[in-house]
Amino acid sequence: MDFPYYPINDFGPLMKGMVIGGVGIVHVFLAQFAIGGGILLCVFQWLAMTGRSKLAREFVDGYFRWLVLISFVLGALTGVAIWLTTIQISPRTIGLMVQEFHWLWATEWTFFCLEVGSGYAFYRYGPRLPDRTRLGLLMSYSFASWMSLFWINGILSWQLTPAQWLEDHTVWSGFFNPSFWPSLIFRTITALAEAGLFACLVINLVKAWTRAEKKEMLHRAFYFLAPMAAMPLVGFWYFAVVPDDSRRWVMGESVAMTMFMMLGVGTSLLIGCYAVFMIFNRRNFISAMTSLLLIALAMGATAGGEFVREGMRKPYTVRNVLYCNSVTEEEIARLRIEGCAIHDPYPLKDAAEIPTEQLRLGAKVYRLQCSICHTVDGANGILGLTRTWTPGQMRLNIAQLQRTKPFMPPFAGTAQELEALVQWLAWREAESPATWETSDRPEVLRQIQAHLDEVGTVSGLELMHNKLGDGKSAKAAQSQP
Amino acid sequence: MYPFDYPTQTVFYLVLYGATLVLHVLPMNYVLAGSTYLAFLGVWEALRGPALAQRPIVEVLRDWMPFALGVTITAAVAPLLFLQILYQRPFYTANLLLFHRWMAILPVLIAAFYLLYLQKSKRWHHFSAWVRAVVSVGILCCFAFVAWSFTENHLLSTRGQEVWTEVYGSNRWFYRDPELMPRLTVWYVGAFPVLAAALIAQFWSTGFVRRDENAAPDPVTDPAIRTLAVLALGGLVASVFAGGGYFVFLEEPIRQRLTARDVWPYLAGATLGIIVQAVIWRRVWQRAWIDGRTLTFLCLAVVGAVGSATALREARRTSTIDLNQYASMHVTASIVGGLGTFLLFLFVCTGALIAVVVAVRRGLIAGSQPPIE
Numbered sequence: 001m002d003f004p005y006y007p008i009n010d011f012g013p014l015m016k017g018m019v020i021g022g023v024g025i026v027h028v029f030l031a032q033f034a035i036g037g038g039i040l041l042c043v044f045q046w047l048a049m050t051g052r053s054k055l056a057r058e059f060v061d062g063y064f065r066w067l068v069l070i071s072f073v074l075g076a077l078t079g080v081a082i083w084l085t086t087i088q089i090s091p092r093t094i095g096l097m098v099q100e101f102h103w104l105w106a107t108e109w110t111f112f113c114l115e116v117g118s119g120y121a122f123y124r125y126g127p128r129l130p131d132r133t134r135l136g137l138l139m140s141y142s143f144a145s146w147m148s149l150f151w152i153n154g155i156l157s158w159q160l161t162p163a164q165w166l167e168d169h170t171v172w173s174g175f176f177n178p179s180f181w182p183s184l185i186f187r188t189i190t191a192l193a194e195a196g197l198f199a200c201l202v203i204n205l206v207k208a209w210t211r212a213e214k215k216e217m218l219h220r221a222f223y224f225l226a227p228m229a230a231m232p233l234v235g236f237w238y239f240a241v242v243p244d245d246s247r248r249w250v251m252g253e254s255v256a257m258t259m260f261m262m263l264g265v266g267t268s269l270l271i272g273c274y275a276v277f278m279i280f281n282r283r284n285f286i287s288a289m290t291s292l293l294l295i296a297l298a299m300g301a302t303a304g305g306e307f308v309r310e311g312m313r314k315p316y317t318v319r320n321v322l323y324c325n326s327v328t329e330e331e332i333a334r335l336r337i338e339g340c341a342i343h344d345p346y347p348l349k350d351a352a353e354i355p356t357e358q359l360r361l362g363a364k365v366y367r368l369q370c371s372i373c374h375t376v377d378g379a380n381g382i383l384g385l386t387r388t389w390t391p392g393q394m395r396l397n398i399a400q401l402q403r404t405k406p407f408m409p410p411f412a413g414t415a416q417e418l419e420a421l422v423q424w425l426a427w428r429e430a431e432s433p434a435t436w437e438t439s440d441r442p443e444v445l446r447q448i449q450a451h452l453d454e455v456g457t458v459s460g461l462e463l464m465h466n467k468l469g470d471g472k473s474a475k476a477a478q479s480q481p
Numbered sequence: 482m483y484p485f486d487y488p489t490q491t492v493f494y495l496v497l498y499g500a501t502l503v504l505h506v507l508p509m510n511y512v513l514a515g516s517t518y519l520a521f522l523g524v525w526e527a528l529r530g531p532a533l534a535q536r537p538i539v540e541v542l543r544d545w546m547p548f549a550l551g552v553t554i555t556a557a558v559a560p561l562l563f564l565q566i567l568y569q570r571p572f573y574t575a576n577l578l579l580f581h582r583w584m585a586i587l588p589v590l591i592a593a594f595y596l597l598y599l600q601k602s603k604r605w606h607h608f609s610a611w612v613r614a615v616v617s618v619g620i621l622c623c624f625a626f627v628a629w630s631f632t633e634n635h636l637l638s639t640r641g642q643e644v645w646t647e648v649y650g651s652n653r654w655f656y657r658d659p660e661l662m663p664r665l666t667v668w669y670v671g672a673f674p675v676l677a678a679a680l681i682a683q684f685w686s687t688g689f690v691r692r693d694e695n696a697a698p699d700p701v702t703d704p705a706i707r708t709l710a711v712l713a714l715g716g717l718v719a720s721v722f723a724g725g726g727y728f729v730f731l732e733e734p735i736r737q738r739l740t741a742r743d744v745w746p747y748l749a750g751a752t753l754g755i756i757v758q759a760v761i762w763r764r765v766w767q768r769a770w771i772d773g774r775t776l777t778f779l780c781l782a783v784v785g786a787v788g789s790a791t792a793l794r795e796a797r798r799t800s801t802i803d804l805n806q807y808a809s810m811h812v813t814a815s816i817v818g819g820l821g822t823f824l825l826f827l828f829v830c831t832g833a834l835i836a837v838v839v840a841v842r843r844g845l846i847a848g849s850q851p852p853i854e
């Protein structure tokens with residue numbers, strides 16, 4: 001079998017998506033701070049140089065220290081972390097991304113080098129340098145960090161909307177995909193807003209300034225939240241170009257996704273209200289505590305946004321190419337004949353506790369095909385979801401997994417493997433007794449095969465589109481919003 | 482000559498990987514050996530009181546370690562990328578098998594990074610000698626852990642399906658490979674000559690070290706420079722022994738691979754690099770000064786030795802991983818677009834970095850002179 005088997009790890013009660021989402025949120029949040037922070041510092045340096053603000057120069061040096069301590073350390077390492085976590089969760093996905101986009105990633109790396117070089121130069125020598133050099137360094141730093149966003153944004157947005165790339169497989173049609181620009185703009189706005197909020201915190205922490213001085217600086221910082229006014233528009237643009245099924249998950253069809261979406265929108269709205277309050281009334285002041293609170297809200301917004309972005313791709317990690325469980329669309333038909341889990345070279349960690357060969361196979365099927373989105377009895381626990389079903393219902397619903405829920409991939413294995421999974425679920429549900437009868441009646445397998453053949457191997461999204469009768473194939477529908 | 486018998490695309494990625502890995506190894510050695518030095522000195526000072534002769538080295542290290550770590554991590558991203566094209570399956574598999582134990586390098590590196598900033602801070606000298614010693618030893622432990630993890634992961638990736646299956650089933654978090662300690666030792670002792678060369682280059686650029694014999698001997702500088710020479714010479718001798726020991730330790734087929742005719746150039750390169758360094762350091766030890774040309778030779782010898790060692794390291798790996806089985810992946814990867822973009826921005830960003838250095842130098846000079854009015 002030339003299927004790339006990897007040793008699959010168990011994250012216990014945590015859904016794997018939650019793990020990657022968690023690391024992702026922290027990283028994105030810090031990276032946005034670094035990017036927006038760079039731009040903000042350029043502006044403040046300019047304010048100082050043109051005599052518009054006497055305090056700006058001091059502020060720039062103070063803020064930069066924070067930026068280095070937070071973003072150069074945590075930002076850089078969570079960046080590596082997200083890479084390594086992606087390998088843990090889905091080696092095949094990251095492998096495909098590396099294969100397709102390694103030159104653009106390498107390009108991003110050249111900008112990392114520039115970012116680190118100019119950043120450290122400013123950190124070390126900034127206070128001793130003349131203004132023009134300072135501005136030059138800051139511009140180099142912020143341009144480089146924004147460019148790293150530019151490159152990674154293309155690769156990440158490709159996962160959801162590969163569109164034209166599916167036809168021509170060229171790197172640029174993958175990179176400049178339909179959601180590239182809206183997400184780039186959206187992230188840039190977010191980065192600016194975040195930098196503004198961090199600035200408020202830093203300003204509050206300067207002991208030497210009077211309240212009036214702080215107030216002046218706070219108001220300047222709050223201008224960086226003004227671009228948030230464009231967020232609804234860019235948001236609509238984004239949702240107009242993503243596949244309509246993805247849009248529907250967010251707009252109510254998936255409860256969890258909708259909740260995250262609400263979280264993102266709600267927190268952004270709150271921050272937006274505060275921004276209006278500050279920008280339009282020059283007498284208002286904001287304290288360190290309020291700044292912290294707003295930063296926490298921004299973190300919430302990032303969390304909502306990142307979960308939505310990650311979750312919206314279901315059942316794929318790369319739309320129309322690779323399913324979340326690391327099976328490609330193309331492979332499913334073959335795996336239904338040859339089997340998948342049965343060739344998995346990695347043993348079960350708890351093999352000794354599983355009484356029969358069939359149950360062991362079932363456990364392997366679960367590990368390979370379902371464990372990426374489900375846990376056994378934790379978050380999105382599979383036992384809980386199938387508890388009320390009879391074996392017959394299980395056979396039908398799993399054989400037609402993509403019809404059961406369109407955000408699940410089609411089952412990728414033989415009827416024997418499916419029956420093994422059903423038996424394993426029933427055995428686990430029965431609290432793992434020491435003996436279990438093997439189920440190998442031919443009529444059951446024939447029935448399963450019939451269920452499998454009935455829906456075939458097309459994705460659930462395609463089924464859904466066909467059912468909705470919009471006359472177009474799902475592929476066409478998603479590439480032409 | 483190794484590795485040019487592989488298909489062109491494979492060679493292409495191997496060369497890129499090797500070149501960028503050297504960029505990682507050089508600052509990594511600085512961090513590894515530098516943290517050892519600081520830890521050693523921290524304990525020494527706690528036991529015996531201030532070691533004034535070591536101050537110049539200590540101050541430079543304290544000051545530059547966070548930057549060196551930043552460079553180590555940033556430089557590591559490129560080889561990490563090319564590695565995933567060359568050895569995708571073995572690398573991912575080893576990552577997955579080690580799981581939490583592998584991922585632990587990240588929190589450990591974050592902790593080490595902040596401790597380095599603490600070590601650099603003005604507050605540092607307000608701590609008692611013992612606190613300082615404990616922190617410095619802690620930092621060393623972090624980096625030793627990371628180095629060990631990379632070696633462990635590397636070795637596991639070379640072992641193949643049978644071992645992987647066994648390790649997965651065994652539920653162990655640590656992979657104990659007999660090669661681990663001998664290999665790690667080579668890395669570790671080899672780091673000291675690199676550190677010494679980097680430090681003397683730093684001293685040279687700040688004018689701390691005498692650049693010719695006419696300058697009067699200096700009671701502060703000269704002992705520090707001699708310490709570097711001892712570090713370097715000790716490291717070089719230890720590297721030869723550690724390298725030899727590791728070689729003897731290897732299995733016969735691997736040994737044959739490493740002495741095959743097509744890797745001779747690298748054996749020769751490493752040997753030459755070591756000899757040149759040793760000769761230069763002996764002279765530095767005698768004179769306690771170094772001129773620009775000798776320093777350049779020293780740096781070239783370091784890069785030559787590290788580069789050759791990197792190539793030999795690859796020959797070791799490809800003696801147990803058949804790289805040809807992944808050749809078709811390298812071909813597929815090589816036809817995707819973007820190489821031109823990479824080269825363009827490599828050029829642009831390198832230029833910009835040079836401009837940064839020039840601008841800072843100019844700015845510092847302008848800043849240090851009183852304005853003319």
Ligand code: HEM
Nearest residue numbers: 080509512553554557558560561624627628631632635668
């Ligand atoms: C100070 C921290 C670090 C130390 C001490 C360190 C040490 C090492 C060592 C000893 C090796 C050689 C392993 C062997 O050949 O046995 C190595 C290789 C490598 N390191 Fe680092 N490393 C550090 C940080 C990093 C980081 C943060 C990354 C990732 C961004 C990284 C990426 C790599 C890569 C890709 C290799 C090649 C691995 C292979 O070919 O199997 N290193 N490192």
